[in-house]
Amino acid sequence: MKRPVLLIGGMDSSGGAGLARDMLSVQASGQTARLAVTAVTAQTDRRVLAVEPVAPALLAAQIEAALETGIGAVKIGAMFNALLIRVVAALLPDVPVVLDPVLCSSSGHALLDPEGVQGMIALLLPRTTVLTPNLPELAALAAALGMDPASEREAVVDVLLSRGCRSVLLKGGHDLPSSVSEDILYAAGSCPLAFRSPRFSFELRGTGCQLASGLAAGLARGQNVPEAIRAARCGVEARFRNAG
Incomplete structure (x- = not known):
């Protein structure tokens, strides 16, 4: 089954992450993609x-255009502010949703303000099939929930x-x-x-984007969540082996 994946996120001018990496991941899986750009970055x-x-209004128009062709799954990346989150929440179709909670860039630049984080929790989590935080993002979400950022991960x-949200895939790339x-x-x-x-001895940018979008592609193909995770x-x- 080949149904397009709707990729919602930022355009990274370096091509290393964001929608550029998402597109490569979805295409490598044999799926097609539709794009909705939330921001342009340099x-x-x-x-x-x-x-x-x-x-x-432009984000809404992009999503509405994508939905005209039918969508198999949605991957949400960097959202940047609460206004855009409200647009996405209002237009999400009834398909699997992978939410990658991009809160800052790999260089440390904030990509979602506190109001946006609260909007993500209130409006997008209830629509999410798989949430894919890394350990720093989990700590930031804990703080937004009023918890100690050092709280036990399971809590x-x-x-x-x-x-x-139906499930959480906690990524261990930032672990000890x-x-x-x-x-x-x-x-x-x-x-x-x-x-x-x-674990490889070097790092690559955009691996979180690649994993989440590959997971969404698997769900669009009809795989269950564990199957889609394994494929992604x-x-x-x-990619690591080819880069090594």
């Missing part, structure tokens, strides 16, 4: 020089699940150094499911 691998969010995940990279899938009423692969992780691992 950045390098090391810093963000400028960010210009699009007008809410934060439990609160996120109680806010309506080891020879294994481990992502853990949490879902209400189910035991945690770990996904392990070798294989794509990320292949």
